[in-house]
Each structure stands twice: as structure tokens, then as C-alpha cells.
Amino acid sequence: MVPGNFLGEPPRAPTKSVLRLVFALAGVVAFVCGYIGLSQHIGRIGGYGNNPFDLIYYDLQLFVLGAPPLDDGGPFPPLLDFARFAAPAVTAYAVVEACRLLFATELRRLRDRNARGHVIVCGDGLVADTLTRRLQSAGHRVVAVRSDLMTPSGSGQVARAARDPSVLRGAGIGRARAVYACTDDSATNAAIGLAAARHGRSPLAVYAQVADPELCLALQARHLGLARNPGARLDFFNIDDLAARKLFAEDPLIAVDGRPPRVVVLGATAFGRAVLVELARRWRVRDPHGARLVPLVLVDEAATEAAAQLTHRYPFLSRVCRIIPLDGGLGDMLGHLPRAGFPLPPDRVFICYDDEERALKTALTAEQLWHGGPGSMVVRLDRLANLREAFGSGYGLGVLDDLSGALRLYGVVHAACDPALIGDDLVERLARVIHESYVVARRRHGDRPGSNAALVPWEELPESLRRANRAQAKDIGRKLRELGCALSPRVGPGDEHALEEPEFERLAILEHQRWLAEQEASGWRYAPHRDDERRLHPALSPWEDLREDLRVRNHEAVRELPVILADAGFRIVRVGHA
Structure with missing residues (x-):
């Protein structure tokens, strides 16, 4: 069985606190009424001590269903009549509450073990707490597996405890809808996620947070590369990547006076890199022919190295952006850019330092960046994100000036902890790209939306066709294994395997066989015309x-497969012989 303190207790309902206060006041009132009533009763019947200590003693006995002055019956004074019923009621409530607290852990364990359709959140840091609140506000029941209560011995012990089948069973994994591993340690999250996927059953979805974006890509590649995926759906997510996607979904990059916007990214942090990649993805959709490159300045102590790594990992960046790396700080940028033909202020500024105080200080002191328009200066924050309520009347308090709307404090964790966004896993993202590639190819051959139900945006695609694209994306790993190949994140130097004609032929045959089996299982049959x-x-x-x-x-x-994988940050490598 799972030790009771493994499972975090849900927040106490306000009504319980009110009820306790009511009964506490009732106890005080019963004691006072009993004291006065006993004094009146004993003064009338005599035979019992009537000093204050005797009265207190008899009064306390009322709470345990008896007091000698009441043994001969009434009539009793009204106050005593009230007290002899109210006092035992208070005692009964206290006994029930004590039993509830005594057995609360066991009852909670039993309730969690037998729960259905609930969500399990492992961890108790900022990410886990934020995600728990978001899930609860959406009406989901959440079972919290708290790392600090598991063991005081460190994250390694937490990982071993969390992947223990008894812990997972105690949290009700057999009937859970989803599991989120959100501790502050990526290795622990990976262990929890893998254990949950191994012991869970379909349609369980398992999501493990990984802080390092490169490690996240590597784990996604290894899971996608499985020849046969387990029943539970497993994905790894990175907070900075999700927050960047949410940022541009809410506030897309748009042209300024008919030209691409001029962009500055301060800090080649994980979030800064994610912002650069995501804005390039979005702009590529707006300008698919790459006729107008986005001028983008990346400012960091190692900006040149970071820009080289990113363009290597995502080849499409060089076709979308003109990246200008500046190795240094803000002062170097302000002096260099006007001489390089990049006028100030930029249209969009993203201050992405991990040091939140540095990021906020930069935003509030660099007046050269304040003139880009409403929301043009985005500042990455986590624990200081609540400060956004103080800037500008749009947030309610309005005790600090938001620079005429130019300043936008962006809470990365709050933005990323969106269950729908986390659920948009790698298979889903690849399925979208596969569909988009299919639409482009068919339109290139002259097909029109009216002639083919699949020639619509992903959001309008029938669910049956979405499932087909997901199945194709999930099968990528199996097909590559047939060729003696595997997926690898485009991190660091490495030789990408260029597929040859016989390999493309083999992939086409494997994909047709997979599609054929899928359609026949769904009841489709051959006919000369569709x-x-x-x-x-x-x-x-x-x-x-x-x-x-x-x-x-x-x-x-x-043939689109290498391009689709490259856009997601992967490459095909040879690991064996076909």
C-alpha cells in the first residue's frame, strides 16, 4: 500500500472552516449557558456545591452526557435546558471531526484508488501548483502526488518512489485520464512518466516535463522511434517551448507598414531560443515563399554560437529570418545597431533573461526600446509574473505605468500550464505538418477543396482524417527501423542520412501497407471510383x-518526411543495415 503522506491533501473547503467556527462558538455559548443555568438550578434544589469551581466541574460534565445535579430530572432553567443538549452536540461533532482527521489519509487513499477519469499531478513546485489550479478550475478532479512528502532524502528517492507500482496504483492510475510529472527535476519526471506509461492503460495520457529543450527533443525522438508504442500515450514537454507557442498564438507577428517587423531578442536562454524558432514558424506561414526575411537581432554573450546552433537544428530559419547575432549586452546593441542600418526602436522586443530581476530592470531602464507600440516589449517572468497586475489600468490595480501599453509582463509558467496546450503532443504536431504537406502537394496537382474533403485547414478536418494523420505520424519510427535508421535531435555535429531512391520506394510501400490495413479494419473496400x-x-x-x-x-x-522531421528539430540517421 502507498504510505498516506505520499498523496497531497486537497485544499480544505471554506465551508469546513465556517462549520468549525460555528461549533466552536456553540461550545462557548453552551458552556456559558450551562454555568448560569446550573447556578440557578442548584440554588433552587440545593444539595450540591454552588461555588464557581463546582459549577465549572458540573458544566464540563454536560459535554459528556451527564452531570449529577441533573440526575433527578427537571424542570430545568431555560439556559440549562439549552446547554444540556447543545454541549453533547458539540462533543459529538468534535468526535466525528477527530475521526475524520485520524482516518482522512486512509479515506483519501481509498477514494483515490477507486477514482475514475481523474488527473494525477506529480510534484509541488510552481509548475505543478499552477497546473493543478488550472485543471481544478476546468472542473477536473486532481490527485496530487507531492514530492516533498514522499521522502526527505532527495529527488533520487522521489523518483524511485514515484515509479513504484504501488504508488501509482494508490493514485488510481488504472482509471486515471492523464498523468503530469512536474517535479523540479527532469530525471525524476522522466522516471515517473516512463513508469506511468508502463503501468497505465489506454487511453491514459502521460506528460513529463523536461527543462532542457535538447533533452526533451532527444526523449521525444526515442519514444517516437519505438517499433510498437505502448497503450498509454507518452510525451515530454518543455515549459519554454509551450509558452513561446502560446505567446504567438495570442499575439502573432504581423507586418509593419508593409514590411517584416524588426525584432530584438535579448537573451539566448531556452525561452529566447524558443521565441526565435516559433516566430519564424509563424512568419513562414504568412510568407510561405520567403520573399521577405524578418530582420532579427539576437543579443547574448554567446549570440553567434546560439544562432549557429539554431540554424543548424532548424534549417528553415535561414529561409525566414535574417539573424544578426551580437555577442554582448544591451549597451553593445544600442551602439551597434544604428550603425549597421537597423533603426531603433525595434517593432518587437523580447526580453528573455532567466534572471527575472535583470529582465524587469532592463525593461524599465532601456527607454530606447519603449516606442514600438502596445505590447511590443515582452518580458519573461515566472515568480514575479504577478507584478503584471500592478502595471496599467488594463490589469486592474494600475499603480505603475505600463509605458503607454508597450510593456507586457509574460508569465511563462502560467502560459505554458494549459492542459490543452500540453496535450498537443509531438504526434499531434507532426500530424498537422503531414496534413499541411499533403494539402500543398494536392493543390500543386490542381486539386481543389471541393473535390477532396481533406483539402481544408487542420481545424476543419474531420476527426476520422485527423486520426489517420496521427496514425501516420505515430508509425514514423517503425518505418525508419525497417530501413535501419532512427530519429536523432538536430543537436551538435552529426551526419544526416540522405534517403536514396530504393529507401523512398520502401517507405512508400510500408506507408501504403499501413494505410491499407487501417482502412480495411474500418470497413473500406476497393472500387474503381471513390x-x-x-x-x-x-x-x-x-x-x-x-x-x-x-x-x-x-x-x-x-519524400516530405525529412523536411517534416527537420521542421520539428529531428534528422534521420543510419544506425544499422536494412
């Missing part, structure tokens, strides 16, 4: 019998 209502399709035949134009479609789809 009929979605009757579930008839001309491609439902073995590869050898497939029409040439349908083979070409499969070839086009698999």
Missing part, C-alpha cells in the same frame, strides 16, 4: 496492383 459514403476507394489494393498515379501520391508523401 465513394466516401459507401466507403469505397480505388487505392485499396496491394502495392503491386496500385495505379501509377496513386503510387506517385505515396512517393510524394514520404
Whole structure:
């Protein structure tokens, strides 16, 4: 069984505190009424001590259902009549409350073990607390597995405890809907996530937080590379990456006076790098032909090295942005940029330092950056994010000036702890890119949306077709293993394997076989002409019998695979022989 202190107690409801206060006041009133009533009663009947100590003694006995002056019956004074019923009621409540507290842990363990459709959050740091509040506010029941209560021996002991099957069973993993591993240690989160995926059952979703974005990519690659995925869905997420995606979803990069915006990123931190990559992704959608590059200045002590790493990891960056790395600080940038033809102020500024006080100080003292318009200067904050309530009337208090709306304090953890955003895992993101590549390819061949139900944006795509894209994305690892290849994060030097024609042919055959089995299992049958209502399709035949134009479609789809993976930060490497 799970030790009771492994599971965090949910916040106490305010009504319980009110009820306790009411009964405490009732106890005081019963004691006072009993004292006065006993004094009146004993004075009338005589035979008992009537000094203050005797009265207090008899009065206390009322709370345990008896006092000698009451043994001969009434009538009793009204105050005593009230006290002889109120006092035992207070005692009964105290006994019930004591039993509840005594057995609360056992009852909670039993309730958690038998819960259904709940969410398990492991950890008790800022991320875990924020996520728990967001889930509860959305109406989900949350079982918290608190790391500080598991053991005082350190994160290694926490990891061993969290991956113990009895701990997971105690949290009700067999009937849980999702598990979030959000401790402050990435290794612990990975251990919890892997254990939960191993012991959980579909449709359980498991999400493990990883602070290092490169390690996060590596773990995603290894999970996606499995030949056969387990029943539970496992994904690893990075707070900075999610926050950057949320930032540009809410406030996209737009053209300024018909030109690309001029952007400055201060700090090549994990969040700074995520911001750079995400804004490039978004701008590429707005300008798919790459006719207008976004001028972007990256300011950091190691800006040149960071820019080289990013363009190596994400090749599309150089086709979208003109990155100007400046090795140094803010002062170096302010002196260099005007001479380099980059006028100040920039249109958008992202202050991404991990040191929150430094970030806020930079924003409040660099007046050269204040003139980019409303919300143009974004400051990364975590624990100081509540300060945003103090800046400008838009946040309510308005006790500090927000620089005419230019200043935006951005709480990274609060933005990233969105269950829907975390649930948008790697398979989902790859499925979207696969669909977008398919739409572009079909339109290039002259297809129009009216002729094909799949030629619509992802948000409008029928759920059956979304599932098909997800299945294709989930199968990438198996197909690469068939070629003796694997996924690798585009981190550091390495040789990317360039697929050759026989390998593309093999991938096309494997993908067709997977699609064929999937469609036949769904009740589709072969017919010369497609009929979605009757579930008839001309491609439902073995590869050898497939029409040439349908083979070409499969070839086009698999040829996009290296590009799709590169956009996600992966490359294909050779690890064996086909």
C-alpha cells in the first residue's frame, strides 16, 4: 500500500472552516449557558456545591452526557435546558471531526484508488501548483502526488518512489485520464512518466516535463522511434517551448507598414531560443515563399554560437529570418545597431533573461526600446509574473505605468500550464505538418477543396482524417527501423542520412501497407471510383496492383518526411543495415 503522506491533501473547503467556527462558538455559548443555568438550578434544589469551581466541574460534565445535579430530572432553567443538549452536540461533532482527521489519509487513499477519469499531478513546485489550479478550475478532479512528502532524502528517492507500482496504483492510475510529472527535476519526471506509461492503460495520457529543450527533443525522438508504442500515450514537454507557442498564438507577428517587423531578442536562454524558432514558424506561414526575411537581432554573450546552433537544428530559419547575432549586452546593441542600418526602436522586443530581476530592470531602464507600440516589449517572468497586475489600468490595480501599453509582463509558467496546450503532443504536431504537406502537394496537382474533403485547414478536418494523420505520424519510427535508421535531435555535429531512391520506394510501400490495413479494419473496400459514403476507394489494393498515379501520391508523401522531421528539430540517421 502507498504510505498516506505520499498523496497531497486537497485544499480544505471554506465551508469546513465556517462549520468549525460555528461549533466552536456553540461550545462557548453552551458552556456559558450551562454555568448560569446550573447556578440557578442548584440554588433552587440545593444539595450540591454552588461555588464557581463546582459549577465549572458540573458544566464540563454536560459535554459528556451527564452531570449529577441533573440526575433527578427537571424542570430545568431555560439556559440549562439549552446547554444540556447543545454541549453533547458539540462533543459529538468534535468526535466525528477527530475521526475524520485520524482516518482522512486512509479515506483519501481509498477514494483515490477507486477514482475514475481523474488527473494525477506529480510534484509541488510552481509548475505543478499552477497546473493543478488550472485543471481544478476546468472542473477536473486532481490527485496530487507531492514530492516533498514522499521522502526527505532527495529527488533520487522521489523518483524511485514515484515509479513504484504501488504508488501509482494508490493514485488510481488504472482509471486515471492523464498523468503530469512536474517535479523540479527532469530525471525524476522522466522516471515517473516512463513508469506511468508502463503501468497505465489506454487511453491514459502521460506528460513529463523536461527543462532542457535538447533533452526533451532527444526523449521525444526515442519514444517516437519505438517499433510498437505502448497503450498509454507518452510525451515530454518543455515549459519554454509551450509558452513561446502560446505567446504567438495570442499575439502573432504581423507586418509593419508593409514590411517584416524588426525584432530584438535579448537573451539566448531556452525561452529566447524558443521565441526565435516559433516566430519564424509563424512568419513562414504568412510568407510561405520567403520573399521577405524578418530582420532579427539576437543579443547574448554567446549570440553567434546560439544562432549557429539554431540554424543548424532548424534549417528553415535561414529561409525566414535574417539573424544578426551580437555577442554582448544591451549597451553593445544600442551602439551597434544604428550603425549597421537597423533603426531603433525595434517593432518587437523580447526580453528573455532567466534572471527575472535583470529582465524587469532592463525593461524599465532601456527607454530606447519603449516606442514600438502596445505590447511590443515582452518580458519573461515566472515568480514575479504577478507584478503584471500592478502595471496599467488594463490589469486592474494600475499603480505603475505600463509605458503607454508597450510593456507586457509574460508569465511563462502560467502560459505554458494549459492542459490543452500540453496535450498537443509531438504526434499531434507532426500530424498537422503531414496534413499541411499533403494539402500543398494536392493543390500543386490542381486539386481543389471541393473535390477532396481533406483539402481544408487542420481545424476543419474531420476527426476520422485527423486520426489517420496521427496514425501516420505515430508509425514514423517503425518505418525508419525497417530501413535501419532512427530519429536523432538536430543537436551538435552529426551526419544526416540522405534517403536514396530504393529507401523512398520502401517507405512508400510500408506507408501504403499501413494505410491499407487501417482502412480495411474500418470497413473500406476497393472500387474503381471513390465513394466516401459507401466507403469505397480505388487505392485499396496491394502495392503491386496500385495505379501509377496513386503510387506517385505515396512517393510524394514520404519524400516530405525529412523536411517534416527537420521542421520539428529531428534528422534521420543510419544506425544499422536494412
